[in-house]
Amino acid sequence: MALADWLDRRRGWDRLPPPLGLLTLMGLRNRLRQSNLHDTGLPEATPELIERAADPTHRSRRSVDGTLNDLESPLMGSTGTRFGRNVPLDETFREAQPALLDPNPRMISRELLTRERFLPATTLNVLAAAWIQFEVHDWFSHGKNEEENPWELALAEDDEWPERPMAVPRTRRDPTSDEDPGTPDTFVTDDSHWWDGSQIYGSDERFAAAARSGEDGKLRIEDGLPPDDLEQVAAAARPEVASNFWVGLALLHTLFTLEHNAICERLHREFPDWSDERLYHKARLINAALMAKIHTTEWTPAIIAHPTSKYALRATWSGIVGERLGRRLGHLGSGDLLSGIPGSKTDHHGFPYSLTEEFVAVYRMHPLIPDEFSFRSVAGDELLEERTFPELGADHVRERLGEIGVANALYSFGVAHPGAISLHNYPRFLQRLERPDGTRLDLAATDILRIRERGVPRYNQFRRLFRLRPAETFAELTDNPDDAEQIRRAYDGEIERVDLMVGLYAEPKPKGFGFSDTAFRVFILMAARRLKSDRFFTRDYTTKMYTQAGLDWINDSTMVGVLLRHDPTLAPALRGKTNAFTPWARVG
Numbered sequence: 001m002a003l004a005d006w007l008d009r010r011r012g013w014d015r016l017p018p019p020l021g022l023l024t025l026m027g028l029r030n031r032l033r034q035s036n037l038h039d040t041g042l043p044e045a046t047p048e049l050i051e052r053a054a055d056p057t058h059r060s061r062r063s064v065d066g067t068l069n070d071l072e073s074p075l076m077g078s079t080g081t082r083f084g085r086n087v088p089l090d091e092t093f094r095e096a097q098p099a100l101l102d103p104n105p106r107m108i109s110r111e112l113l114t115r116e117r118f119l120p121a122t123t124l125n126v127l128a129a130a131w132i133q134f135e136v137h138d139w140f141s142h143g144k145n146e147e148e149n150p151w152e153l154a155l156a157e158d159d160e161w162p163e164r165p166m167a168v169p170r171t172r173r174d175p176t177s178d179e180d181p182g183t184p185d186t187f188v189t190d191d192s193h194w195w196d197g198s199q200i201y202g203s204d205e206r207f208a209a210a211a212r213s214g215e216d217g218k219l220r221i222e223d224g225l226p227p228d229d230l231e232q233v234a235a236a237a238r239p240e241v242a243s244n245f246w247v248g249l250a251l252l253h254t255l256f257t258l259e260h261n262a263i264c265e266r267l268h269r270e271f272p273d274w275s276d277e278r279l280y281h282k283a284r285l286i287n288a289a290l291m292a293k294i295h296t297t298e299w300t301p302a303i304i305a306h307p308t309s310k311y312a313l314r315a316t317w318s319g320i321v322g323e324r325l326g327r328r329l330g331h332l333g334s335g336d337l338l339s340g341i342p343g344s345k346t347d348h349h350g351f352p353y354s355l356t357e358e359f360v361a362v363y364r365m366h367p368l369i370p371d372e373f374s375f376r377s378v379a380g381d382e383l384l385e386e387r388t389f390p391e392l393g394a395d396h397v398r399e400r401l402g403e404i405g406v407a408n409a410l411y412s413f414g415v416a417h418p419g420a421i422s423l424h425n426y427p428r429f430l431q432r433l434e435r436p437d438g439t440r441l442d443l444a445a446t447d448i449l450r451i452r453e454r455g456v457p458r459y460n461q462f463r464r465l466f467r468l469r470p471a472e473t474f475a476e477l478t479d480n481p482d483d484a485e486q487i488r489r490a491y492d493g494e495i496e497r498v499d500l501m502v503g504l505y506a507e508p509k510p511k512g513f514g515f516s517d518t519a520f521r522v523f524i525l526m527a528a529r530r531l532k533s534d535r536f537f538t539r540d541y542t543t544k545m546y547t548q549a550g551l552d553w554i555n556d557s558t559m560v561g562v563l564l565r566h567d568p569t570l571a572p573a574l575r576g577k578t579n580a581f582t583p584w585a586r587v588g
Contacts, residue, residue, distance in 0.1 A: 066192020092455035130248030217279025305512035353533035459503030
């Protein structure tokens with residue numbers, strides 16, 4: 001591990017020959033597991049929950065609220081538990097006012113983040129931008145704060161924001177934070193921390209029940225889309241998430257609802273006597289694992305397309321023996337080096353599993369979303385419509401897809417580029433976002449404030465805590481001299497005040513990377529942890545739990561395969577494609 005640190009500091013893992021770079025990344029991950037996992041506390045399980053953990057029926061399925069994944073600690077990772085940390089807890093105290101609001105997040109939004117012209121990420125497509133939001137809705141939500149005590153941001157004289165001052169709702173706090181006033185604030189999740197497909201299946205019983213058809217394990221689908229009343233249930237249960245819904249999310253929700261139902265049909269042929277309940281839960285296991293595989297082996301290698309990182313990600317899932325040989329040999333040993341994490345021994349690496357505030361912070365990738373969209377025909381590439389993002393939002397999803405058609409929308413997303421994750425490329429509509437309830441929000445300013453509010457260190461200190469060299473000058477922050485000067489002015493020459501998100505967007509990226517190397521450090525640690533801590537991806541990733549048909553489904557499926565399974569008309573655009581998140585071929 002010390003050698004890995006030395007090589008990384010001396011040369012950089014991305015500049016090493018791939019075999020040595022891979023060994024360096026493995027050493028860095030082990031060091032991160034030692035130094036960058038910090039527990040914020042977990043409540044004691046109730047006797048009733050402990051009793052359920054002993055019930056074979058509950059042990060063989062994912063629960064709605066994420067309980068019973070770790071059978072010895074049944075609350076671990078469940079809805080309502082705390083986010084963990086990747087930095088020491090004494091580094092996570094929120095700055096006191098006025099320092100917390102300095103520099104003004106609205107000023108940072110306007111001067112450093114505003115999209116002056118669209119900067120495309122030419123190695124990706126817009127489907128990749130929709131995918132990460134789709135996955136984030138499974139991973140974390142801080143819930144809605146009902147308190148009437150927002151942060152208030154002063155506005156410049158030339159700022160045309162309609163209300164003064166700008167009000168930004170606070171993050172909902174964990175009420176148990178007050179039990180020990182000497183500790184930093186903690187925050188709790190409205191989703192489970194597990195990679196369990198909750199964006200499709202729900203995090204509460206009401207939504208989960210409303211999503212099901214009650215026949216053969218299937219989910220409801222009407223006229224090719226999830227039913228309208230399900231959207232209403234979602235809006236009532238999770239208004240802060242439902243208001244973010246748009247055509248891109250609708251496409252992926254539809255696609256993986258159909259995938260769930262296709263899995264049910266396959267299982268029903270194999271096990272015709274299985275009940276609706278058993279088919280549903282088994283199909284959910286399989287579908288959630290498939291989404292995790294697609295994210296690990298397809299989406300992530302598309303956005304961080306360095307040869308070393310691409311190999312490392314494939315090895316995370318299939319090990320160094322690879323998928324083809326691994327299928328013939330089975331899982332070799334209890335570790336994950338040879339055959340990958342699925343099927344290996346569960347390991348929390350000394351700390352109860354949870355997602356972390358630092359992981360949330362580095363996944364703020366809103367620049368991926370364009371402001372404007374062109375919709376084209378999959379039959380001949382002719383232009384059908386041009387729309388702004390607000391015209392694709394929650395109130396317009398069914399109308400737009402009724403006009404355009406699901407196949408044409410998927411094709412249009414497949415051939416178009418998202419935005420690059422960089423300064424001066426934040427979607428303008430998100431800086432003046434109007435929610436269905438009429439409230440307005442500058443999401444860029446909110447992103448900046450949220451990271452500060454939750455006690456995530458600013459950029460230089462964040463790098464120190466991940467054993468990276470801090471920037472000593474503004475010129476070291478970025479390879480763009482104009483950006484360096486703009487950042488210097490915005491932060492009044494105080495480099496230690498530069499916000500984490502600004503530093504991440506400004507930082508020069510490794511070859512093939514769509515996001516920064518600093519963010520990648522958190523990813524090295526947490527991406528594998530989401531799999532390694534989950535018994536359904538490790539010790540219970542077996543034929544007994546999934547069935548051989550289920551494991552074959554996961555092994556045989558890719559995102560390209562999922563798309564073609566549910567819409568063969570996409571075949572000309574996907575011919576020869578091995579990664580659906582890179583630009584598709586134009587037809588016609």
